[in-house]
Amino acid sequence: MSLIESVKRKKEFSMLPDSIVERALKESGEDVKEARKLLRKYFGVFLTNRVLKGRGDLLGIHISSKKRDYEDFYFRIFEGMDKIRSVVDLGCGVNGFSYEYLRDVIGDVDYIGVEAAGQLVELMNKYFEENEFSAWAIKGDLFDIDGVVKILEKSAKPRVVFLFQVVDALESMERNFSKKFILKVMEGCEWMVISLPLVSLGGRKKFEVSRRWLVDFLEEEFIVEKDFEMFGERILIFRR
Ligand SMILES: C[S@@+](CC[C@H](N)C(=O)[O-])C[C@H]1O[C@@H](n2cnc3c(N)ncnc32)[C@H](O)[C@@H]1O
Incomplete structure (x- = not known):
């Protein structure tokens, strides 16, 4: 073996x-x-038994999504943005289960979630099929940037990429990877939305200004259209 x-x-x-x-x-x-x-x-923290077994309201169980009111969340994000044809959600966790809220706010849209945890991918695909949503979950590793770029190339324009509560995970695996990653992904999409937890996922440590490096980088490279806090997250929305 x-x-x-x-x-x-x-x-x-x-x-x-x-x-x-x-x-x-x-x-x-x-x-x-x-x-x-x-x-x-x-x-x-993400692959708890309850999440893996897929019982109950997964959005309400998963540590990153449970505090969000998705209708308000998506409304605030997409307010003022032109019609979007695809949302590519990188490191999506169980976010695919919010597809209906997304569609309520921006109308018909393709949703493509990329997630490492195959169990979550299976659960989301089952849900998408049962409801005949224009949505897919793909098992993938975000460190395979070429794989991510291929998914973006196949997605209808204009595309929005979500990177919700994922930067810390990427950085803990490889320092400064996220800058390289964001630059490459931004070549293949029109908009990106990043969310950063304001307290650590365990709920104790306050992050405060520790993300200065990221905000400075985004402001230097892109046009940051929105920067606000909601449900314990800082949301940054930017375009090329
Ligand atoms: C904190 S959760 C956020 C989930 C979702 N984006 C949200 O905000 O509700 C981070 C997610 O990223 C996924 N992830 C972490 N590293 C990854 C990688 N290298 N490739 C793909 N997914 C990854 C984890 O499995 C987890 O579901």
Whole structure:
């Protein structure tokens, strides 16, 4: 059995992309237990049993989405924006379950969610199919930037990319990756919406001004149209 397969014998990691497991193994010096520990630290908060088993209101259970009132959230984001044809939601978690709210606010739109946790991808696709929504979830690793670019190329224009509560995860895996990532992704979309939690997901630490580097970078490279706080998140909306 390969080391990747050994790590994936634990149910919660069984459906992660191999590239993510491989990276954890590399970082842990090829130690299976250490790799699982790293993955648990990185994904554990999101992949709780309740979320994985898919019971009940997933938006209300998942740690990043449970505080949002999606109707207000999407209204505030899209207010004043021209007609959008696709939303590409990177590191989407269970956000796909908010498709109806999205459609209520901006009308018919394609939704494409990219997420590492295969279990969430399956749950969302089942929901999309059952409701015949114009929506898809794709299992993928955001560190595969070319893969992300291909998804954007296939999406109808104008496109909005969501990067909700994902920057910290990317940065914890590779420092400064998000700048490179945002620059590349922005070549393939018209708008991007980033959200940053104002307190750590565990609820204790206040982030305050720690994201200055990101805001400075966005202001230098793009036109930042909106910057506001809502439901414990800072939302930044920008375009090329
Ligand atoms: C804090 S949650 C945010 C979920 C969603 N964007 C939201 O705000 O409701 C971060 C999500 O990013 C996913 N994720 C983290 N690293 C990833 C990667 N390298 N590739 C794809 N998804 C990733 C996690 O599995 C998790 O669902």
